[in-house]
Amino acid sequence: MSKVYMALQDNEEAHYLVEALEEDNPDVTVDYQPAMIRIENEDRLVLKRETVEEKMGRDWDLQSLHVNLVTIGGNVDETDDEFTLSWN
Amino acid sequence: MTIEIKTSTIQPIRNTFAHIERRFGDKPASRYQEASYDLAPTTNFHYRPLWDPERELNDPGRTAIDMEDWYAFRDPRQYYYGSYVQARAKLQEITESNYAFFIRRDLASRLPGAAREKIVRCLLPLRHLEMGANMNNVFGSAYGIGTVLTQAFLYNGMDRLGIAQYLSRIGLILDGNSGDTLKAAKTSWMEDPLWQDLRRYVEDVLAQKDWFEVFVAQDVVLDTLVYDIFYRQFDETMTDAGAGDLAMLIEFMQEWHKETSRWVDTVIKIAVAESDANREQIAAWVSDWKQQALAALGPLAAEAVGPDAINASAEVLNKRLAKAGL
Amino acid sequence: MAARKLNLKERYSLLTRDLDWEYSYRDKKEIFPYEDFEGIKITDWSKWEDPFRLTMDAYWKYQAEKEKKLYAIFDAFAQNNGQQNVTDARYVNAIKVFLTGVSPLEYQAYSGYAHVGRQFSGVGARTACQMQSIDELRHVQTQVHAMSHYNKFFDGFQDFSHMHDRVWYLSVPKSFFDDARSAGPFEFMVAISFSFEYVLTNLLFVPFMSGAAYNGDMATVTFGFSAQSDEARHMTLGLEVIKFLLEQHPDNVPIVQRWIDKWFWRGTRLLAIVAMMMDYMLPNRVMSWKEAWEVYFEEAGGALFKDLARYGIEMPKYAATAIAEKDHISHQAWSIFYNYGHAAAFHTWMPGEKEMDWLSEKYPDTFDKFYRPRFEHWREKEQAGERFYNPTLPMLCNTCQIPMGFTEMDDPSLIAYRQSVYKGERYNFCSDGCKDIFDHEPEKYVQSWLPVHQIYQGNCGGADIEKVLSEYYRINMGRDNLDFHGSPDEARWNEWHNLQSAEDRLKKAG
Numbered sequence: 001m002s003k004v005y006m007a008l009q010d011n012e013e014a015h016y017l018v019e020a021l022e023e024d025n026p027d028v029t030v031d032y033q034p035a036m037i038r039i040e041n042e043d044r045l046v047l048k049r050e051t052v053e054e055k056m057g058r059d060w061d062l063q064s065l066h067v068n069l070v071t072i073g074g075n076v077d078e079t080d081d082e083f084t085l086s087w088n
Numbered sequence: 089m090t091i092e093i094k095t096s097t098i099q100p101i102r103n104t105f106a107h108i109e110r111r112f113g114d115k116p117a118s119r120y121q122e123a124s125y126d127l128a129p130t131t132n133f134h135y136r137p138l139w140d141p142e143r144e145l146n147d148p149g150r151t152a153i154d155m156e157d158w159y160a161f162r163d164p165r166q167y168y169y170g171s172y173v174q175a176r177a178k179l180q181e182i183t184e185s186n187y188a189f190f191i192r193r194d195l196a197s198r199l200p201g202a203a204r205e206k207i208v209r210c211l212l213p214l215r216h217l218e219m220g221a222n223m224n225n226v227f228g229s230a231y232g233i234g235t236v237l238t239q240a241f242l243y244n245g246m247d248r249l250g251i252a253q254y255l256s257r258i259g260l261i262l263d264g265n266s267g268d269t270l271k272a273a274k275t276s277w278m279e280d281p282l283w284q285d286l287r288r289y290v291e292d293v294l295a296q297k298d299w300f301e302v303f304v305a306q307d308v309v310l311d312t313l314v315y316d317i318f319y320r321q322f323d324e325t326m327t328d329a330g331a332g333d334l335a336m337l338i339e340f341m342q343e344w345h346k347e348t349s350r351w352v353d354t355v356i357k358i359a360v361a362e363s364d365a366n367r368e369q370i371a372a373w374v375s376d377w378k379q380q381a382l383a384a385l386g387p388l389a390a391e392a393v394g395p396d397a398i399n400a401s402a403e404v405l406n407k408r409l410a411k412a413g414l
Numbered sequence: 415m416a417a418r419k420l421n422l423k424e425r426y427s428l429l430t431r432d433l434d435w436e437y438s439y440r441d442k443k444e445i446f447p448y449e450d451f452e453g454i455k456i457t458d459w460s461k462w463e464d465p466f467r468l469t470m471d472a473y474w475k476y477q478a479e480k481e482k483k484l485y486a487i488f489d490a491f492a493q494n495n496g497q498q499n500v501t502d503a504r505y506v507n508a509i510k511v512f513l514t515g516v517s518p519l520e521y522q523a524y525s526g527y528a529h530v531g532r533q534f535s536g537v538g539a540r541t542a543c544q545m546q547s548i549d550e551l552r553h554v555q556t557q558v559h560a561m562s563h564y565n566k567f568f569d570g571f572q573d574f575s576h577m578h579d580r581v582w583y584l585s586v587p588k589s590f591f592d593d594a595r596s597a598g599p600f601e602f603m604v605a606i607s608f609s610f611e612y613v614l615t616n617l618l619f620v621p622f623m624s625g626a627a628y629n630g631d632m633a634t635v636t637f638g639f640s641a642q643s644d645e646a647r648h649m650t651l652g653l654e655v656i657k658f659l660l661e662q663h664p665d666n667v668p669i670v671q672r673w674i675d676k677w678f679w680r681g682t683r684l685l686a687i688v689a690m691m692m693d694y695m696l697p698n699r700v701m702s703w704k705e706a707w708e709v710y711f712e713e714a715g716g717a718l719f720k721d722l723a724r725y726g727i728e729m730p731k732y733a734a735t736a737i738a739e740k741d742h743i744s745h746q747a748w749s750i751f752y753n754y755g756h757a758a759a760f761h762t763w764m765p766g767e768k769e770m771d772w773l774s775e776k777y778p779d780t781f782d783k784f785y786r787p788r789f790e791h792w793r794e795k796e797q798a799g800e801r802f803y804n805p806t807l808p809m810l811c812n813t814c815q816i817p818m819g820f821t822e823m824d825d826p827s828l829i830a831y832r833q834s835v836y837k838g839e840r841y842n843f844c845s846d847g848c849k850d851i852f853d854h855e856p857e858k859y860v861q862s863w864l865p866v867h868q869i870y871q872g873n874c875g876g877a878d879i880e881k882v883l884s885e886y887y888r889i890n891m892g893r894d895n896l897d898f899h900g901s902p903d904e905a906r907w908n909e910w911h912n913l914q915s916a917e918d919r920l921k922k923a924g
Binding site for chain 2: 417418419420428429430432433434435436437438439440444445447448451469470471473474475477478479481482484485495498518521522524525528529531532533537540541544545547548551552554555556558559562565566567568569571572573574575576578579580585588589592593595596597598599858859861862863868888906910
Binding site: 036067068071 | 421465468472480616619635639649650653
């Protein structure tokens with residue numbers, strides 16, 4: 001078992017992303033550090049556009065994750081609807 | 089009554105970096121200056137490249153052009169990364185809006201059949217030419233000397249990728265995302281006799297080793313002719329044929345070319361003015377590549393626009409060259 | 415006619431892959447001449463998986479958004495004299511190291527990625543490399559802009575570019591990247607995209623950026639966060655490149671393993687200066703180097719190499735040495751710079767009592783036994799008005815170019831020396847790792863421009879050290895160099911904060 005992780009800048013938009021991640025990845029751990037939020041999970045972490053849009057109350061482009069992303073760990077898979085991190 | 093907000097006064101001990109001060113004097117510098125001058129390594133390289141052991145990593149010897157100071161090529165647009173992406177983002181927003189409008193109003197269906205065919209045969213294959221242009225400009229960025237020049241090459245290279253992507257999107261709009269127009273465009277690029285001399289020209293340029301020669305063959309000669317034929321004259325032809333809506337989709341290319349030409353003109357002018365040797369070398373390159381480009385584009389220009397098109401574009405090129413002192 | 419929907423992968427493919435074509439008028443090898451000489455076998459470029467699928471329009475849009483936010487902060491920082499808000503002026507020496515040592519590497523990365531961004535025949539790889547090239551240009555330029563304000567108020571930033579090409583400790587990073595750029599395109603990718611941007615990146619970035627956050631440096635921390643999302647793209651490129659090479663042909667595996675071994679070692683040596691920065695130069699410390707190494711290499715690297723084991727890739731050779739060195743490297747590096755504080759363009763100093771206690775706590779097995787005694791000795795000398803500066807020049811390791819101050823891990827009181835004789839000349843190294851690198855490619859490493867050798871050969875001006883430092887290095891003597899205590903940086907800082915140094919108080923008292 002290996003940990004995958006994502007760190008986001010701590011701002012308003014990121015809070016919606018964290019909510020969505022918590023909903024779609026029930027066992028996730030969220031760590032608030034200075035100016036940064038680190039989200040970790042075992043083996044797999046998925047961010048779903050639909051869930052984010054539901055939380056935000058507006059349309060959201062998955063690629064705009066780039067603006068708030070600090071760092072990641074794991075193999076990336078990117079589609080129109082989901083951004084997934086995983087280790088084999 | 090004016091309001092003055094007093095912040096605490098602390099005197100700076102210097103105005104800018106020492107190398108900037110040596111160049112421009114002891115005064116505050118612009119962001120462009122601090123980001124662009126004297127950043128590139130110039131000496132004491134540790135190992136010769138395995139891929140070019142006759143030369144150093146950063147080596148002015150990779151071109152026949154000689155400059156006393158490679159930083160003479162100040163970009164008139166003063167693009168450093170931040171100002172570059174912000175300028176492009178502005179243009180991108182307008183373009184996105186244009187493309188969305190075109191799709192929303194289904195303007196593709198209003199294009200006369202003959203015009204649509206011409207767009208597919210004569211415009212879309214340019215997406216491959218732009219890939220070649222991307223590679224040629226990145227070549228200049230990799231082997232050129234001095235950040236003022238090499239960063240401009242990289243911006244140009246990435247711009248060409250962007251343009252190739254817009255051209256591809258035009259095809260996808262026309263074929264409803266089936267990709268058929270892009271398949272047809274590639275077939276034209278690979279097999280249509282109309283395109284072969286141009287493809288040969290592009291492949292010839294890709295095989296050259298002197299990055300300034302590549303700049304001349306691509307950015308000076310080919311781009312001037314291509315952009316005049318396809319983004320000025322062809323635009324007019326399409327408008328006359330009732331396909332004026334195309335203009336919404338190629339406005340980016342036109343604006344881009346107008347802006348980038350200011351940079352191209354500056355570079356060629358400064359290089360030519362530096363010395364007789366430079367002028368002679370550049371003139372020789374221009375003469376050689378111009379002849380090939382005109383031959384390669386002739387039939388294509390005739391088909392896309394009309395029999396006078398190639399001469400009109402040659403006029404435009406000659407004017408630019410004259411401005412540069414050639 | 416209703417348009418069908420294209421998914422991200424299909425659309426991206428049509429907008430990038432499909433732009434390429436099979437050349438027929440020129441030989442492919444004329445256009446891509448550098449792909450074969452390294453022995454790497456690529457059987458099918460179409461197997462390349464695009465790490466991030468960003469088209470140029472999206473790139474411009476999102477990067478412009480980031481730039482707007484970033485420069486607004488730079489402006490605010492300057493307008494409000496933010497440099498006064500760092501914990502204390504000693505901190506600023508950490509970012510002098512950054513601008514002179516690291517920013518020029520971003521520049522080299524920009525050049526290196528432009529080179530491979532043209533030289534790979536696979537269009538997917540070319541596009542990803544070009545995007546990284548322009549990202550790296552972004553990094554060097556935003557770093558220069560972030561530091562620009564500090565340059566106006568502190569000494570040691572002003573000639574960063576000139577110094578990077580000449581000064582003794584800066585040949586460590588310079589030679590590192592010269593090594594990568596002079597290598598073939600595939601080695602460059604394993605060296606930088608994989609080993610540096612993936613395996614070791616957090617050990618460079620987190621110390622500096624967290625260090626900035628903990629010490630009130632708004633400009634640097636903002637730059638750091640802004641650059642990090644670019645780094646996420648770079649990391650995925652690193653992971654993609656390694657998997658691609660390993661999957662293309664089994665013959666690639668031993669070549670790649672050798673590169674991983676080499677670049678892990680060169681990278682570890684390069685990070686010695688970061689280790690010392692974390693443990694000695696941050697008034698508010700983030701964590702110890704040892705702790706950072708455990709999280710970012712031992713744990714994170716562990717997960718990564720477990721993933722790569724299925725290809726036959728092993729943990730880097732000498733990983734065990736590097737792990738043992740985590741207890742020593744920062745103290746040894748700081749000792750070297752303390753010795754040569756007169757020859758560096760940033761200040762050094764002895765840690766205070768509380769700081770030594772922190773070091774004792776974080777390094778229970780090594781600090782008190784091997785390093786506290788010498789530091790206390792140096793502190794005594796300083797208090798007696800005899801601050802120690804080493805008057806001789808050190809021997810440098812021929813590969814990593816660091817002065818030979820590292821020790822054997824089975825006996826840390828012994829300096830580690832290794833040697834090789836090549837074509838009748840003797841070459842010296844700090845470790846087995848560095849010796850291995852030389853032995854595998856001696857023709858390359860005999861070319862090293864070793865600063866100390868060059869000084870002795872008269873290639874750096876002179877004839878005395880004072881002239882080398884002031885004229886060849888352009889160090890402003892008595893301003894950029896020497897101990898923090900007594901420096902103009904310190905005096906200015908005290909003035910801004912209406913503080914009096916102990917000396918001034920004594921003077922004022924008559």
